[in-house]
Amino acid sequence: MMNETIDLRSDTVTWPTPAMRQAMAAAPVGDDVYGDDPTVNELEREAARLLGKEAALFAASGTMGNQLALMAQVGRGNEVILSDRCHIVFHEAGAAAILAGAQLRCQAVQHGQMSLDGIEQAIRKTPEDIHSPRTDLICLETADSDGVVLPLDYLRAVRAIADRYRIPIHLDGARLFNAAAALAVPVQEIAACADTIQICLSKGLCAPIGSLLAGPAETIALARRKRKILGGGMRQAGILAAAGLIALREMRLRLHEDHATARQMADLLAQRPDWFELVRQPEINMVFFRLTGYPVAETLLADRLAERKILINGPDEHVFRFVTHYWVTPDDVRTVMDQLEQLARET
Numbered sequence: 251m252m253n254e255t256i257d258l259r260s261d262t263v264t265w266p267t268p269a270m271r272q273a274m275a276a277a278p279v280g281d282d283v284y285g286d287d288p289t290v291n292e293l294e295r296e297a298a299r300l301l302g303k304e305a306a307l308f309a310a311s312g313t314m315g316n317q318l319a320l321m322a323q324v325g326r327g328n329e330v331i332l333s334d335r336c337h338i339v340f341h342e343a344g345a346a347a348i349l350a351g352a353q354l355r356c357q358a359v360q361h362g363q364m365s366l367d368g369i370e371q372a373i374r375k376t377p378e379d380i381h382s383p384r385t386d387l388i389c390l391e392t393a394d395s396d397g398v399v400l401p402l403d404y405l406r407a408v409r410a411i412a413d414r415y416r417i418p419i420h421l422d423g424a425r426l427f428n429a430a431a432a433l434a435v436p437v438q439e440i441a442a443c444a445d446t447i448q449i450c451l452s453k454g455l456c457a458p459i460g461s462l463l464a465g466p467a468e469t470i471a472l473a474r475r476k477r478k479i480l481g482g483g484m485r486q487a488g489i490l491a492a493a494g495l496i497a498l499r500e501m502r503l504r505l506h507e508d509h510a511t512a513r514q515m516a517d518l519l520a521q522r523p524d525w526f527e528l529v530r531q532p533e534i535n536m537v538f539f540r541l542t543g544y545p546v547a548e549t550l551l552a553d554r555l556a557e558r559k560i561l562i563n564g565p566d567e568h569v570f571r572f573v574t575h576y577w578v579t580p581d582d583v584r585t586v587m588d589q590l591e592q593l594a595r596e597t
């Protein structure tokens with residue numbers, strides 16, 4: 251790590267690489283609200299091509315990208331079918347209600363999946379009935395913040411239901427490239443299961459800021475208007491897009507390395523079943539575990555490790571999540587385990 255701190259709280263903590271900083275300094279720019287920024291235009295074209303969609307729009311954050319998808323596709327009071335654990339429901343401060351005026355039809359999930367029957371049952375079948383809200387959108391998320399990747403078969407099955415009822419699908423692909431790496435499939439295969447997709451450049455891909463919403467040209471044109479409403483029309487945003495281009499062209503191709511360091515971490519934790527219990531094998535760059543006989547209280551672990559320059563989040567319902575990324579090396583993983591051992595001995 252550049253600053254000797256090992257930060258396992260999230261892959262959002264990644265700072266830009268030296269190549270990104272150079273590209274940002276040299277980026278040709280223009281006023282993107284006039285459509286004049288060549289670097290933003292290149293990033294949007296590149297994202298659309300990569301995801302196999304007609305168009306893409308640069309947005310400030312994943313939250314903004316998701317909300318633009320809702321604002322462009324959901325009528326006020328109409329329904330969105332989505333997981334009750336997904337980012338839009340849990341971590342976007344109720345934005346769907348405030349901005350799109352959407353009614354969220356939340357479904358329980360098992361291992362990240364809403365049941366196919368549940369989705370079909372939740373679709374409103376009588377849109378002409380004045381009592382009935384209409385179903386305007388189905389949202390999926392892969393990989394999700396529990397590190398779960400949706401299998402292609404599942405995505406295709408949801409697509410088939412959506413097609414039967416002519417309802418579009420929005421995919422929150424904040425970690426789409428992690429999902430593609432985990433499934434070892436081209437990203438277009440996942441993207442083909444959705445109408446609109448939001449991808450984040452600022453997570454494991456190391457760009458400092460930015461997301462893209464990709465989809466049909468007409469939907470993206472509408473989203474561009476909605477982005478203006480949110481105050482999200484940025485001017486010389488090519489400075490940011492330059493880092494995004496490196497994220498899309500280079501950084502997405504190395505995510506399997508972060509998955510490998512997560513597996514390395516999981517293997518080391520599994521070697522101490524007297525201290526740690528893995529919740530499941532990592533699918534992407536996230537390791538989930540509980541403390542079993544570890545001698546430090548779970549409420550104190552984050553503080554004790556911070557004293558040793560290792561940053562983690564506190565547990566969520568007794569489960570810790572360690573996230574690996576570009577700035578966490580295999581040596582860092584060994585350091586974390588050594589420090590956990592030392593801490594236990596000194597307690």
Ligand SMILES: Cc1ncc(COP(=O)(O)O)c(C=O)c1O
Pocket residue numbers: 262310311312313314316337391393394395422424425450452461
């Ligand atoms: C699955 C998912 N969707 C959306 C987001 C939102 O991204 P942002 O923090 O850029 O708004 C996140 C952020 O961690 C996420 O994990």
